[in-house]
Each structure stands twice: as structure tokens, then as C-alpha cells.
Amino acid sequence: MIDFPGIENLTRKTSSKILMVVIDGLGGYFDNTTNKSELEDAVTPNLDKLANESACGLSIPVEHGITPGSGPGHLALFGYDPIKYQVGRGVLEALGLGLELNANQIAIRGNFAISGSDGVITDRRANRITSKVSSSLVKKLTDISVTDFKTDVQLIRDHRFLLVLTGENKVPNYYPFVSDTDPGLNGLKSLTSEPTYPETTIIANAINSFVSQSRDLLKDNHHANMILLRGISKVPSFPSMQKTYKLDPIGIAAYPMYLGLAKLTGMEIARENTNFPAELKSLKSVIKIDKHDFFFLHYKPADAAGEDGDRKAKVKALEEFDKFIPDIIDIGADVLVIAGDHSTPADLAAHSWHSVPFLINTNFTKGDGEGSFSEKAFRSGSIGLIKAKSIMMLALAHAGKLKKFGS
């Protein structure tokens, strides 16, 4: 997975334990008046102290200028080249619902939408209808049946739904299988799904048949009279962290999508933690079990506040996280990584491409973060500016889990 040929011959099983805490949307950007980032504004004495005892650096989530979604942002931190290991939108939505897809299944993201009598789409999101309205529309869609596949429709939220096609046999892994019916813009017509390979014609036929039947079922509905389908994908088969790193990893997160992403890498997952304190409690009990040696812990509030464009809330979310640091240190992992999947500057109210501070702490590391956990201070950290996918290699190295390369 990491683009180091023969990495699986370098990794070795040891008793040391790695804890990777991912602060979603960790990085930010400078405020117009103060010229300080959210992290610099936040009062984070525990993180600052930790920076003084850690190897520090900045990570580029995917590539310069590229703004990642949650999928590539996390996979990179797990050491997977996010350009090589991609997950389709349908699968990500399924993971977000906590579903487990098997090799016979294809997941598809659907939108309820509105088109005029000429078929031209006027609103790809059907005025963002409420879940209450759309749940009745979802019910209509459950009546549809298509050749070669069993269909299952579930509400995601508002105008969004998930369609799962289940075949009798394993679906061969072509990517992408077929083209989207969603043209991506208002003012255009819905598209016919085209097979990308001759073998995927039956999938395109099923999709097109589903869309055609849905049109009849919805044609007189004033909330939404059509559907748009995209991200037609199956659960990908990634090399496992077990095989590649010789780790026994476990993922702990409050939101199903992050657990789903963890699962794609071969992680066991701990469900039923609705917030970070619960996650931490779960970690405390699970770390005592000898079996596991890699722990992924997910902290969501910083990203949520950043996406809302709420600078104060983002600063607060970072300060709240800081208070958990003594507890996190107490857990006693041999290697503690604190990193982010991407930046979410409050001033942009969105994910961004900016580099993200991270640290690696062990008994051996010394401080090079200039006493401040921030983008600016970590520029001069000892690790420098690296691709996020390399953080995992450094974690393994610090854990003594990488043998010498060559003689």
C-alpha cells in the first residue's frame, strides 16, 4: 500500500502499541485581523507541552492543491496512497449508514430531484426536502424490481438515499462499473448509465431500468419527480494492515463512516460510542487486551465547526480536545500520533488543501514543535513537510516495527 516496494518484508510484529488520534479537519488558516490560525488562537496547554516532547511536522493530505474528502484524508493517514486506493461515493454512503457490503453488492448514492416537462433538471436536490417527506418517496422506490439484482433502498437524510443492488454471485471488480445518471448540474437532463466494460452491461441495464420505473412512480409527485444516481461502486478490496504492517488494528469512532473506512483497511471496529469521551472509555478497556497493537481514535467536532464556518466553535472544539490529552497520555501507548485528515479553515467553511500539523510522541522523542501545537510552529519541526501517507511509516519506525532496509 505505502509505495515502498516490499514493505511487508520490512515490517515485524512487536509488543509495542501505536495510538493514532485523528482530529478531523485539524488544520486551519490565518484570521484576517489577528493573523493567527484557529490552532494558534486556541488555548491548548497540553498539546503545546506535548509538542515540546514530540517529533513534529506538517502533512500534505493527498497532493499540493488537492482538497480531500474524508475517504482519502483517512486512508492516507492509515498509510494507503489515496490516489491509488479510492472508494466510490456509494460505498462511502453505505459505510456512513453502518452497512456492511459484501462482494455481491453494489452501492449507489441517490438524490431525489425535480425536472420540468422537457426532462431538464431544475433542482438536483428537490429543494432539500425533509427526511419525513423523502421517507415516503423511499417507500415507493422499494416496489421496484430489476433483472439480475435484488434492490434495497434506504433513506440517508433529506433528499439523499442509498440504493444497493445485490447480485446472485460476486460482482467482478471493474472501476468505475458504469457511468452516473446524475449530470452534476441543474439545467441538464438525466443521463443514461453506460457500461464502462462489456461485463458491466447488466449493471447499466439494472440502473437504467430502476431509473425508468422510478420516473413512473414519481411522475405526479410535487416534492420530487425524478431520481439521480451516482458513485455506483462496490466495496474495494484493499491490502490489509494485518498483512502489510503485521498489526492487529482496531478503530474507534462515533460516526459510522469513519468506522467503515477503518474496516476497509482490515481494522476491527468498536461501535456504540456516541461521542469522544465514550470513545476514550472504549479505548481504555480495549488497550488492556494484548491482542491489539494499533488504535485509531477519531475526534469529529473540529471539522464540524470548521465546515459551519464557525471560527469560535472550531477554536473551542480544539480547546476541548486539549483537555483530553492527559487522559490520552495516561493510556500509555508506546507511540502516540496526533494528526488530522485535512484542514477545515473556518474562513472557508469547507475542507481545504492546506497542510496539517502532526506529532509523534514516544519516550525517545524530543521536542521540536517550539512549544506550540500549530501550523506555523510545526513548519520548523524535525520531520518537515511530508505526504500524509508517510506518517504511518514514521509511526511504525518509532514503534520499532520496521526492520533495517538492506545491509
Added chain:
Amino acid sequence: MIDFPGIENLTRKTSSKILMVVIDGLGGYFDNTTNKSELEDAVTPNLDKLANESACGLSIPVEHGITPGSGPGHLALFGYDPIKYQVGRGVLEALGLGLELNANQIAIRGNFAISGSDGVITDRRANRITSKVSSSLVKKLTDISVTDFKTDVQLIRDHRFLLVLTGENKVPNYYPFVSDTDPGLNGLKSLTSEPTYPETTIIANAINSFVSQSRDLLKDNHHANMILLRGISKVPSFPSMQKTYKLDPIGIAAYPMYLGLAKLTGMEIARENTNFPAELKSLKSVIKIDKHDFFFLHYKPADAAGEDGDRKAKVKALEEFDKFIPDIIDIGADVLVIAGDHSTPADLAAHSWHSVPFLINTNFTKGDGEGSFSEKAFRSGSIGLIKAKSIMMLALAHAGKLKKFGS
């Protein structure tokens, strides 16, 4: 072009405008006595102020240790991997003369040279004969005709000339077509051009016939008694900036070669500007046209002074550039990039491999260049040390022209 698979699915058309100013040979190196670079010696208050409002970094033109010519130096800044997208020397010379080559044509760089009676080359540049002398030699060469191609010879300057072969049909794109006749060193004999593919045998035959006839025509000439040919190439077909970035770019430069390079990327070009003030005037009128959204502006004097080994002149050329900054800012591009195609340290009197400072300025960026536009200050810039080919990605990101990658 950028080694990001599917980049054309991430780029989007927006109304924002990007202005990329390339200072040719921008980077320098430290003086023996002052330990300051040309940029540090130059008084550049406007650039220094801009550094305090911009995202700053250093670019590696091609690869560590690689000194680029103008071709790779510029192509990298336009986002083309300069290792993958190469331009032959013959084509570059033709572009420098302002010629437009078509798909039936092959361009070749020629030298007038001197060899002894044993055929061993004693001077590959024929004592750098003047253009006056060589123009009469060029006239002799126009008498030559070869099978399958029309020949055209033009003086470049001094001992240099351009040979263009025009076929009746499109020349298939093999690279390299055939080997050079120039052995590259004195003390060796001229080489027979060998076809690299069976299909290019007719090209090798034409080259060898041309060389053989030139020998007869020049044999008694005491200025130069032979020619050496190299860089036998046709105009390459690169993916366009229009298709890849969804930009409508225009290039403005005083020297034809830079316009030619711009043209290879699909840029429209603005000719007839003989110096930078004229270029700037041209830009001011063209930026009002809604059509264009990417503007390449070329500043030559810093490189020319560096190549001459004239440190004072290079410092002065940088100071002169600085005076244009208020005008450049006034133009009001949404994203302003100031970068260099390579370093030209005056102490080396040549292009070099050293990294080059660059900045990206928008309403959103904040200063991290420590108030000094220089190699040293930009080491701690927020962008860090990156490959030049990534600057274009960052420019697109800052312009809001890149969609999110993955979900």
C-alpha cells in the same frame, strides 16, 4: 499532465482570474563576501510587502540537482511534468525564431564547425563566427535538396542555424526520430544519423544526405568546413490547459521562444511586446476581456544579467521588477503567482539547479514570507519546498478551480 490521474475531472470553470508572472532566472546564490543572494542584496520593498500578504515557498524546477533549460523550467510552472513532456532542441530553436511548425515538419539545430583533414572536429562552434559570415554559409546550404523532404535553412545567430524538413504528409511522432550527427565534443568525428525506428529511416537518409552535400559545398571554406546537426524533433502534442484545467490562457512575453512554449500548452499568445512595460500594457487591455482567466507574463532581464555573470546587473534587474509590482497588483487578478523558471546565480553565470522562491497572493492569503522576498526567508514559508509542477495545482486551488477529491 500533472501526475494526478483524472485531474480533468477535478478542475472546474469559474470566473476567477489567475496571473502568473515568471521572473526568468529569479533564484540566485550567496555572495562570497556578504553571504547574501542577489534577491537579498536587491532593494525590493514592494515584493517584501507582498511576501507579508502571500503564501510563500520554494520550488525545485525539475528534480534535485537538475539544471533546467527554458523549456522544462516553464513547462513545469504551467503544471506539465517536465520529465514527461519534453521538447526537442530543434523545435525550441524554431519557436525562438517565432516559427510555427506544422505536423509535416521536423526542426533541427545546426552548428557550423571545423574539422581537420582526418575528419576529426577541432571546433564544434567554428570560432563562433559572426552572423555576417554565417549568413553567407546559410545561403550555400539553401542549394541542397534531399529525397522525401523540402528543406529550409535559417540563420539563428553566429555559428547557429535552423534546418526544417517538410514532408508531403504528417510525420509520425517517434521520439527521438533519429540520432544526432553532432558527437557533442571536439576531438571526435561527426556521426552518421541512425533511425531509431524502421519508420524513421527516410528521415535519417535525408539528414545524412544533407550533411554529405553540405560537406562538398563547404569543403574549401576557411571559416567552417562542416555542419553538425542535433535535436531532430517535431512539435510535440501536449494535453492543453483548456482541456485539463478548463482555463482560457494567454501568454505575454517579449521573446518568441517563451511565446512558443506557451503555445505548446494551448495558450493564445500576445506578440509584439518588445519589453516588460509593453507586456504589462498588453496585459492591462487583455485582462478586461472576459474570455481569458489565466495570464502568463514573462520578465527576462534577471536571467540575462545572471547568465552574463553580472551580479550588479542582476540585482538591478530585480529592483527594476520590484517597481512594477504596484502596477501588477492594480491589475486585480484574483490569484497572483510570482515565480521563477530556475535560478541563474550570477557567480555561476549560468542556469542552476537551486530552488527558487515563489509566492501566491489572494485576498485570502496571509503573510508568511517573513517580510522578505528571498530564498532564505521563503524556506520557512507556509507552502514549503515543492516541485515547480505543483505550483499550478496550488494556483488552481486558490482560485477555487479544483473540486474536492473523493467523498
